[in-house]
Amino acid sequence: MENTKLIVSYPPYTKSKDSIEKVMYTVVFALLPAVVAAVYFFGLRALALIFVCSISAIGFEYLINVFRKQEIACFDGSALVTGILLALNLPSNLPYWMAVLGSFVAIVVVKQLFGGLGFNVFNPALAARVFLLISFPVAMTIWPIPFSVDMQTAASPLGILKTEGLKAANSITLWQAFIGNVGGSLGETSALALLLGSVILFWKKYITWIIPVSFVGATLAFTGIFHYMEPLKYASPAFHFTCGGLLLGALFMATDMVTTPVSKRGQLIFGLGCGLLTGIIRLFGGYPEGVSFAILIMNAFVPLLDKWDNYSNGKKWRLTKMRSVIVLTCIGFFSAFLLYMTDNITKEPIKKAIERVKVEALRQIFPFEFSDKDINIAFDKNGKEFFEIKNKDNSLRGIAVETSSDKGYGGEITILVAVSPDGKVFNYNVLSHKETPGLGNKIENEAFKKQFNGKTLDGFNWKVKKDDGFVDELTAATISSRAATDAVKKGLEVISNKYFVENKK
Amino acid sequence: MKTFKCGGIHPDENKFTRHLSIETMPMPKLLAVPLIQHIGKPAALIVKLGEQVKKGQCIANADGFISASIHSPTSGKIKKIENHPHSGGKFVKTVFIESDGREEWAEGLNTDEIDFKKLSLEEKLKRIKDAGIVGMGGAGFPTHVKLSPPKDKKIDTLILNGAECEPYLTADHRLMLEKTDEILKGLSIIASFFPDGLKIYIGIENNKPDAIKLMNEKASPLGFEVVVLKPLYPQGGEKQLINAITKRTVGNGQLPFDVGCMVNNVATAYAVYEAVCKNKPLIERVLTVSGMAIKNKKNIKAPIGTMFSDIVDYCGGIASRTMNLLISGGPMMGKAQYSFDVPVIKTTSGILFIDEIKLAEKKERPCLRCGRCEEACSVNLKPWLLSNLAQKDVERTLEYGLNQCMECGSCAFVCPSKRDLVHWIKYAKVMNANIKAIGATERQ
Incomplete structure (x- = not known):
């Protein structure tokens, strides 16, 4: 008793085993599936980038600890989480020095200059990503294609949607996007890996369902409404769900404890705000992706949301079981309603809209003006659709038919060919293709199309010059040129079969 | 299984002494009986230095409406009256009684058991008041005051608190097992x-x-x-227990009788039985001696005024060289002591000897804003915000319900950054009280 040194401190004298390290390394563990997916799709360069980001983040943390004469806290896991999250937000072919610069912005500027762990207003990894995006717009928006050996690049699905429109974006299947086999930053491509990793966070109760569900729900609702109103202009909610950084943002960025509200009501509003802003930026903003901006903007509202509760009546807004059930049911019903809408009710408008598109296309390929009434649809014995343009006296002015060739570089090319009543090609229009942007898609150029003008099926070798034909192939796109030639020839063949061979008989 | 509506935690129970019967501790040579063992005004001393006292003799009278009288736990001589360390943390006027070893009871006390039904209400209340009974769960509110609530408050529910949700403590548990009939009689007396x-x-x-x-x-x-409750701390708190059993909510600034309830601890019920049926004042209590640093963990019945050092000797001494925490009460709401000379008082439900080195080295880390403290809080507060405001803008803590906090420690228990949330809340309460006092003086 005499030698015992007693400590006097305030209760409680027993504490839970939780610690900052435990929280942070659990998040790291939850990010592992996304890291594995990134390495699987983008190769070892992705792993190297993750290492560079993590180590530089920890290094900057250490340096600033030393500089600010703080306790060395660079191994508490928070810098590692920031590093990995930053890497997951970058394209895998980003130069290493840019990644290190990103770590510097994240750790030194956004985190430590605001006071260090627990005091930063903005999510460090996201702020650094936005910094890099604005500083190096080209490097930050060219995404390597998964599995490509020589780092071939492509736009991300959302980028395609923004610059080339819905038609091009629809060539990406949702399954492809869900497992992550699309262009994009390391972590955002695989929705599957992100969902898998987040399970542990939900299980450990490090995150609640409120922010992810309200965030994703609001995005889906917003994009869903526009998709329902104009299905050909706006992508479906499912596309917005699987493509881009929505899941990475909703599960790992918007649930960062430090920069999101503590109160449940605050979290609900935070999530809804993020979702709405994401939707607005994706549909109407200058950038294809809005998740980062949305979260950063909502970060700024956090202190306000947290101090909202009014204690004058001694009550605090709590997310009771009843309220959770109501919110979840509403979201569930709303989603189901949207699915029903998009699936059934949009069928008719889609069909009509497709017709409208074809009429537009027809106007482009015939060298003369005509009204909608002049179009007559005929069928051959195989049920193939022919668009006949009639004169006032009901005689034939021109015929158009949809044909396709599967010899394209990226798959099937579908075109609409217009032919005169005497079997001469007027012009054609590409309805859909998957050729390489900048090269193969030149088959849509007028200069290339012009070569076919006036050509008939007989008397011409329907091949490219390389194969002793008459068609001047496009530079570096011989395969695409061959496919286009093939498609036009096929169109001529079906038309001559129906109109000339049958007539001769 | 029932439990209260919001918040709550479940720390490791560590109830090592649950199977050990209550041992009666021999009378120590010197007892230190402080004059503050309850909420309210200190009792007024009525004995002089050097005076000879008998066991159970009143040595200090209740002074004022909320106060309780204090009795000599043994027969002997008043050796000295001076300020002495108290488990509340301050120096308190304490009466030292040297036992003469004869254990002579004062006249008319510790009689044979009588049937309480023969006594009138006034007689029963007088016996309870004269015995100096206070709430023995920890708060120490005088029981005779509690039993005479304002006339306009109608009590329709009486609850006996046997939750004992604090880790380590088993005193109430053992008492329920060994003195079942007596406790139930005490409860019947309260119900009458x-x-x-x-x-x-x-x-x-x-x-x-x-x-x-x-x-x-x-x-x-x-x-x-008998209501079976799901183990959850702080279920032994009055408001939580009322909520768990009756689903009624005792609001901000309300007392249990505002919702028609009254809660009494099992130890209090036992003391009421002894006072009414045997005319025996409250001079001893059952408490748990536990923790990894004490050789023999025990449940003991110790006289009020026994110094912790005597209990250490009785329990075989300290087993760990690295022992660093001596706690009066449970690990959640107890208080760390700086001296082994602190005496057992009426509200001491346990003494813990802890040797956790980690606790000694614990350091506050930055708040991650994870929100667990908010989840754990059973009175719906934002402990993280209160502790931040306490350090920056202490008056604003009142806007966020500071005074509803009962300092149960759930928030500090769950905090992954090991922040001293309770400390800062307590600090804010003291600071606000000071600001109020200064304001009142200035107005005068």
Whole structure:
């Protein structure tokens, strides 16, 4: 008793085993599936980038600890989480020095200059990503294609949607996007890996369902409404769900404890705000992706949301079981309603809209003006659709038919060919293709199309010059040129079969 | 299984002494009896230095409405009266009594058991008041005051608190097992103060199945209902227990009788029985001696005024060289002591000897804003915000419900950054009280 040194401190004298390290390394563990997916799709360069980001983040943390004469806290896991999250937000072919610069912005500027762990207003990894995006717009928006050996690049699905429109974006299947086999930053491509990793966070109760569900729900609702109103202009909610950084943002960025509200009501509003802003930026903003901006903007509202509760009546807004059930049911019903809408009710408008598109296309390929009434649809014995343009006296002015060739570089090319009543090609229009942007898609150029003008099926070798034909192939796109030639020839063949061979008989 | 509505935690129970019977500790040579052992005004001393006192003799009278009298736990001589360390943390005027070893009871005390039904209400209340009984769960509110609530408050529910949700402590558990009949008689005495039609519940957490079984057997014939509770801290708190059993909510600034309830601890009920049926004042209590640093963990019945050093000797001494925490009470709401000379008082439910080096080295880390403290809070506060405001803008803590906090420590328990949330809340309370006092002086 005499030698015992007693400590006097305030209760409680027993504490839970939780610690900052435990929280942070659990998040790291939850990010592992996304890291594995990134390495699987983008190769070892992705792993190297993750290492560079993590180590530089920890290094900057250490340096600033030393500089600010703080306790060395660079191994508490928070810098590692920031590093990995930053890497997951970058394209895998980003130069290493840019990644290190990103770590510097994240750790030194956004985190430590605001006071260090627990005091930063903005999510460090996201702020650094936005910094890099604005500083190096080209490097930050060219995404390597998964599995490509020589780092071939492509736009991300959302980028395609923004610059080339819905038609091009629809060539990406949702399954492809869900497992992550699309262009994009390391972590955002695989929705599957992100969902898998987040399970542990939900299980450990490090995150609640409120922010992810309200965030994703609001995005889906917003994009869903526009998709329902104009299905050909706006992508479906499912596309917005699987493509881009929505899941990475909703599960790992918007649930960062430090920069999101503590109160449940605050979290609900935070999530809804993020979702709405994401939707607005994706549909109407200058950038294809809005998740980062949305979260950063909502970060700024956090202190306000947290101090909202009014204690004058001694009550605090709590997310009771009843309220959770109501919110979840509403979201569930709303989603189901949207699915029903998009699936059934949009069928008719889609069909009509497709017709409208074809009429537009027809106007482009015939060298003369005509009204909608002049179009007559005929069928051959195989049920193939022919668009006949009639004169006032009901005689034939021109015929158009949809044909396709599967010899394209990226798959099937579908075109609409217009032919005169005497079997001469007027012009054609590409309805859909998957050729390489900048090269193969030149088959849509007028200069290339012009070569076919006036050509008939007989008397011409329907091949490219390389194969002793008459068609001047496009530079570096011989395969695409061959496919286009093939498609036009096929169109001529079906038309001559129906109109000339049958007539001769 | 019932439990309270919001918040709550479940720390490791560590109830090592649950199977050990209560041992009666021999009378120590010197007892230190402080004059503050309850909430309210200190008792007024009525004995002089050098005076000879008998066991159970009143040495200090209740002074004022909320106060309780204090009795000599043994027969002997008043050796000195001076300020002495108290488990509340301050120096308190304390009467030192040197035992003469004869244990002579004062006249008319510790009689044979009488039937309490023969006594009138006034007589019963007088006996309870004269015995100096206070709430023995920890708060120490004088029981005679509690039993005479304002006339306009109608009590329809009486609850016996056998939750004992604090880790380590098993004193109430053992008392329920060993003094079941006496506790139930005490409860009947308390119930007799209120009109018929009173609903009587006995709330016990289901980590005490033997006590539940025994109580069920003996209480059901008397018309008392045993309520099995899901173990969750702080279920032993009055407001939480009322909520768990009756689903009523005791609001901000309300007292239990505002919702028609009254809660009494099992130890209090036992003391009431002894006071009314045997005319025995409150001079001893059952407490748990536990923790990894004490050689023999025990449940003991110790005289009030026994110094902790005597209890250490009785329990075989300290087993760990690295022991660094001496706690009066449980690990959640108890208080760390700086001296082994601190005496047992009426509200001491346990003494813990802890040797956790990690606790000694613990350091506050930055708040991650994870929100666990908010989840754990059973009175719906934002402990993280209160502790931040306490350090920056202490008056604003009042806007966020500072005074609703009962300092149960759930928030500090769950905090992954090991922040001293309770400390800062307590600090804010003191600072705000000071600001108010200064304001009042300035107005004068």
